[in-house]
Amino acid sequence: MDDEPVLWCKDLRKRFKERLAVDGVGFEVAPGETYGLLGPNGAGKTTTISMICGLLGRDGGEVTVAGASLDRDPGQVKAAIGYVPQDVALYPDLSGLENLRFWGRMYGLAGRDLAERVEATLEVVGLTERAGDKVADYSGGMQRRLNIAAGMLHRPRLLVLDEPTAGVDPQSRNAILGNVEALGGQGIGVLYTTHYMEEAERLCDRVGIIDQGRLIAEGTRRELVARVGERDRIELTATGDLAGLAAAAARVDGVDEASVVAGGVHLVARDGRRLLPPLLEAAEHAGAEVTSVELVEPDLEAVFLHLTGKALRD
């Protein structure tokens, strides 16, 4: 059962009047995997997860969570999902503790089990000391952390986070990302939507790039980069025979281009990280001394730009 994806969705479609908001989106999330839906605002990320969470009706497609079909067992599916909405969705006039108790009870927790989980979750998000304070008195970052805590309290099989760091200060953002990183180790599948490329790169085992309602590419970062033909740049700072170094480097399998620049050689290569040992060996044979190496790998921003012709934040 552990190999079974915690989320499987296929051909999700949703139309709002004339606008096709989601068009045939489908992907899987494995236990312990963090899957990122990366795309600009309005790309269809929130609509997609709203359909997965059963908050929005589908015009087409199937959703299965932890082996339960959303069509046949919506209650089972919802119970297996922890949902963290984009905006803080808590009761500001209740304390953090009261909020967590309420949301825990809504997911069927009670008694000592509830108390223990609330305590543990408060600890995880670093709010134990402020648990008795009203949420209205929390800082924005604290509210965000409690927002996530309410979603993970019942230890869901799948945690769905909809842009949880939007509008958060850097310190709180870091804390939130740390919390999310820890979830994978607990075996929880995470579906994470964001339009921040750095977050997707830091957190996600796999990324689905979504634009205009369509999943246009999916895979690990390297797979995506390779798929779109984006290559690494390797900047070798060296002394000695730079022309010989360039010629030797060009012969290394995987290096597509090599050019001499002031103080070194610039290379364009595929999977540059793998090529570093043979390149250093080639430099030695060419009679050049490499004093520094800089590897510039293409990021998801570049992939998105390549795929859509526009930047993520356009």
Added chain:
Amino acid sequence: MRVRDAHSAAVAPAGTRLLRTALLVAGKDLRQRLRDRSALVIAFVAPFVLASIIGLAFGGDSAFKATYAVADADRGPVAAGFSEGVLASPGLRDLITVRQVDPGEARALVDRGEADAAFLLPAGFSASVQRGGPATITVLESGENPIAGQVARSLAEAYAAELAATQLAVRTALDTAGTPPSAAEARELGERAAAGQLPVRLADGQVGGRTIEAANYFGPSMAIFFLFFTVSFGARSILAERRQGTMKRLLASAASPGGVLAGKALAAFVLGTASVLVMWLATTLVFGADWGDPVAVVALTITSVLSAIGITALVITLAKSDEQAEGYSSLVVFTLALLGGNFVYLAQLPELLQRVSLLTPNGWALRGFVDLVADGGGLSTVAVPIAVILAVALVTGGLALYRARRMVAA
């Protein structure tokens, strides 16, 4: 660490889930309301304070009382029919104090506010009536107790009307007989006029002849008025939950829209019922009010709470924002209160307005409470008001539920 499946209670059968959701949401809503000082004031303090103020304005904390001066310069039998007949009638003798004075003193008493009103019966009043001629009762009002002044005017007008009707009957009889009226016949004219039914009531005009203490009227009246505001939070909280995103989160859990709405209605019902019952207890303990048969009071209270929930929920579900909801509900509540008689004794309204009040559930509720106090009796006394109010609750509640489900789903 292994991940446990979600708790089994979260995927319990639909009925169990609905009940569980309703109780959890109701508990949470009540906790929120009890933390909200303004909500507590509206539910428990304001009705009592306003009932006390209006009750005092309408004659203090006891039954309607008035002091009238009567200057009978006529001393004839028809004038006596008013001063010794009408004003000393069983229905009024416990409510008004009559001072027989001369015309000058009558004016002075009214000027000094020692009398709420004065009746001036001029010399020749009886003779004029006996001749079938015009006769005037002058009513002077102090202005310090407008209700007493209004009652005085109504008493005089009522007597004049009775005289006119009786006079016509006597005249017709006399004309037929062709003989002038004797002194005994004139006295009979006054007595018959005095014995006529008075249209002035200090209680429900439809049942007539009854009195009701201010606390007994304005206690329920204000309780019902503020009840609308108290229970309106239930529907308004749907808008609030949507605004703060918690509705989406509720629906993402295994909670059904029906369970959430049932919870909100339950919380409103509990708080609304508590509000009226506390008002009942407070007016009973502080003012010695008697609302009538407890079972009937509870039944009227419950149906009134249900109708208030239905009406406010329907109105609020028509709104698109908190501000709109606030505006709509206030407009409807004040209109219902004005038409239903929450601010004045129903019986003092013109006949037309008394009928209009029965177009409102609060008007029916007030009628029910007045019936209980004035007529005694139990559930059977308020069966019709309860049936009408319940019908209003069912219709408005049904429509509100339909709209609220769409609103939640959206």
